[in-house]
Amino acid sequence: MLAEIEAQIRVAIATIKRGGTVVYPTETVYGLGADAFSEDAVREVYGIKCRELSQPLSLAVSSFEMLQTVAYADAELLAILKELLPGPVTVLLRKRECVPDLVTAGSDLVGVRFPDNEIALRIIQETGPITATSANISGRTPLTRVEEVEIEADVIINGGRCKYSMPSTVVAMTSVTATGEETDKSSKLKIEIKRRGACYDRVLHILRSKTAGEGIHRLSVP
Numbered sequence: 543m544l545a546e547i548e549a550q551i552r553v554a555i556a557t558i559k560r561g562g563t564v565v566y567p568t569e570t571v572y573g574l575g576a577d578a579f580s581e582d583a584v585r586e587v588y589g590i591k592c593r594e595l596s597q598p599l600s601l602a603v604s605s606f607e608m609l610q611t612v613a614y615a616d617a618e619l620l621a622i623l624k625e626l627l628p629g630p631v632t633v634l635l636r637k638r639e640c641v642p643d644l645v646t647a648g649s650d651l652v653g654v655r656f657p658d659n660e661i662a663l664r665i666i667q668e669t670g671p672i673t674a675t676s677a678n679i680s681g682r683t684p685l686t687r688v689e690e691v692e693i694e695a696d697v698i699i700n701g702g703r704c705k706y707s708m709p710s711t712v713v714a715m716t717s718v719t720a721t722g723e724e725t726d727k728s729s730k731l732k733i734e735i736k737r738r739g740a741c742y743d744r745v746l747h748i749l750r751s752k753t754a755g756e757g758i759h760r761l762s763v764p
Contacts, residue, residue: 550699551664557696558669563587565677565691566665567701568657570630570710570740571684573602574695575665575672578612584644587673590693593680598646600632600653602674604666612641612671613654619715619731625748626713627656628663630706630740632674634714645673655710661701676709684709706740713745734762 554564554575561583564575574590576583578601588595603609606620606627613635615623623633637652646652655674657663666672676684677691685691686707688700714734733749735742746763753761 547661547699547701550697551661554665554697554699555668558583558665558672561586562696563590564665564672565688565693565695565698566662567688567699567704568602568655568659568662568674569705570657570708571686571704572677572688572691572701573657573662573674574677574693575602575674577669578645578671578673579640579642581642581644584642584673587675590695591675591678591680593675595644596647597680598649598653600655600674601641601645601671602655602657602662602666603671604656604663606656608666608671609654609656612638613652614638616717619717622715622733622748622752625752626745628658629656630658630710631655631745632710632712632737634712634716634736636716651714651716653712659701659705661699709737709739711735711739711742711745712737713749730760732760732762735764738764 557564558577561580566573566575574587576587632653632655634651634653641652678685686704714736716732749761
């Protein structure tokens, strides 16, 4: 079985590098991965999912160094991220120019996942950032077992049942000035939980601990 998974990982890496699509496991739900920097590959993901181009996709990274190539994160923000990630959290951050507008549906923010799943990480380490949208038709229930996959992708990896078997908790983190203007420069950090998902209580505990004391952050919860 181990040899089979290793072979699937190698095929998945080659497939993404040539512009193809891969269904891969994470600790939350199964994802649909493609080269996040290739507009053709990203359009293929939208097509497979029957997803409107007005709905942004997240992308997945395999390290904090890779995260900083796609999004802005100063030392203060990075310290918080290192307590949350890797793990079942999607973080909305100010995107860098290298991220195609197609991925973010024209938004200046990009959803970033740093999954806690060895198969996903092995793939991303070799390919660079990949799309991190759930492997289902848009609007349908995200999939937690490979047997539930209904979409067509070039490669489908069977990584067993997903650990948490529910979507990630989504947290937006943006820096704002005293006037409320959003910026990627050092200023007050605004944190907002956009969706309750896997490990929500743990995420909330970490964020509350960071907003206590000097009150240099703003935290909003749903």
